[in-house]
Amino acid sequence: MHKCFSHFQVVRRQSQPSASSEVEDFLTKIEGVPLPESLSARIHNAYELVDWLRLVEPTLQPQDIVRLSTVVERFHPPALKDLFENLHPADSMMWQGGDLKTASRQLLQVLSFDWMFTQSSEAEITDKQCRETMLECLFLRPPTRVQIERAVFLIAHDICAIMDRESLVCNLLLFLSAIMQKALSQLSKEDGARLKECVLMRAPSIHDLSMSGDLPDTLQEALCTFLDVSLDPNSEGDREMVSSICAYWTECFKASFQSGRLQTGRSIKLWLSYADPNILLNVIDQACDANNATLTPSVLEVLESVLDSLKSSFTCASSRIPASQLLRLYGVLPNSEVLEEMIAVAVTSHLPLCHDGRPARAKTLNFSLSPRYLPNSGSSQLGILPADFISRLFQKTTWTDSTSRIVSGLVYAQSGVAEEFVAWLNSGAWTAIPFEHLLPAVHAVLDSLGDDAIDLFRDTTMIALFDRMLPQRRRTEGLGQLCTRCICILIKADAIRKQQLASLLQKNMQRLAVDQFTLESVCIASRLQSFSPLVDLVTELAERGLQWAVRHFSGPEGEDEEDRMTVVQLGVSD
Secondary structure: HHHHHHHOEEEEOOOOOOOOHHHHHHHHHOOOOOOOOHHHHHHHHHHHHHHHHHHHOOOOOHHHHHHHHHHHHHHHOOOHHEEEEOOOOOOOOOHHHHHHHHHOHHEEEEEEEHHHHHEEEEEEEEHHHHHHHHHHHHHHHHHHHHHHHHHHHHHHHHHHHOOHHHHHHHHHHHHHHHHHHHHHHHHOHHHHHHHHHHHHHHHHHHHHHHHOOOOOOOHHHHHHHHHHHOOOOOOHHHHHHHHHHHHHHHHHHHHHHOOOOOOOHHHHHHHHHOOOHHHHHHHHHHHHHHHHHHHHHHHHHHHHHHHHHHHHHHOOOOOOOHHHHHHHHHHOOOOOOHHHHHHHHHHHOOOOOOOOOOOOOOHHHOOOHHHHHHHOOOOOOOOOOOOHHHHHHOOOOOOHHHHHHHHHHHHHHOOHHHHHHHHHHOOOOOOOOOOHHHHHHHHHHHHHOOHHOOOOOOOOHHHHHHHHHHHOOOOOOOHHHHHHHHHHHHHHHHHOOOHHHHHHHHHHHHOOOOOHHHHHHHHHHHHHOOOHHHHHHHHHHHHHHHHHHHHHHHHHOOOOOOHHHHHHHHHHOO
């Protein structure tokens, strides 16, 4: 029994036993025995050989076990189980002599996982194929939760006994991960939850690894793999089950705000992903209040992972994100794309649907705080923006879609942001920003301020922006539609520059073939047809559309969605 429960601690025999002539003669003799016709005789012969193995004095060699197991399988395959269970664990003969790595399904049906594991050595645990053979043996017939727990505790016990052997512990964790992944896919939800609790909270070795902050990299990765397959960060039950472990690591992280030292960052990042969202929000608050000197790069890296965890946890799209906390954190993590994306959702969630006059579109992220995670007050409004928030945004040399959505949303939601944005445009800094990210914010200014916005723009800025809005190749459908809206707003609202802008539009269109940007042409004509000062422009654009229509309806080509939309707009502009 001691050999079984400490098989990885037992020193395997290094030298092969010498060949025995008596064993050789006996094996040769039984290999020549004909197969009895009677089943009872075959069973008797098989178990006679099992008894011989148990009583034989010389230590057998691996090839002897191969020959013996072949004869026993020929007589009565189920007897192989007793044959292998009578092999001494210290000799590892079950694996060497039984060739279990490539064992047949029939052989695995008569073997026991417990005995295969206790007869394994470090060589078998290191070999992925051997681990897969044991996994197949365990799940060949659907096991009960109790049977899986017994297998799991065998592995956890060995981890506890050989904690100083990093490579072996890693491979045992990977083996445990494979068992958990397969078990959780087969067990009921209730049995799966019990199995998780059994392994994570009642197996001392796993609990000790979870609370250890100085694990080597390979061991940390193996533990991460095990947790990935065992826990669901979006499951309230899983988060509650490991709450005590998460609370420990949360306190360690908070302590780093005072000390400025973070020596267990990897473990903290690993476990904070399973922490309750309220705890994570509290961590963010404390980070915002901390001294900047204590927010070292390693601390900021963990904060970034906290944001990732929050993003994956908030799945209730009908609720709202605590924008005030996210905006405060921006001062700590100004370069975080995850944070910027969350702020974009937070800002736009406070605005009415279709606030910009465009059709509703799916949000990039489908996450938000569910009601029970909301702070008690102040979550329903953006509130006062941090003093340097807008200036930080405009200092960015690289804009993303999230940056664009933040600026656009704030233009609609906060008085004064539009003026700051136009002042930034007038500085010329916008020319380095991709136009597809800049245009939604420009549209927000024109749409929200109307005529008042025109007076804020310098002539050079206005003309440069309008020139970028004119129809161009390599432009997405959404960007083209937004350019059309902006062109119409500018021409109608800018009394001083309208003729100059209309002339730029005419010259642009005259350079294009009739079948190019036809939809944009008729859309602009439709929007401007009631604006009498531009009757010549409207007529020219409408005629382009009619020329296209003549060619379209007389041609053999089929009709796509853009063609149908163009025909509809032509009817409107008539």
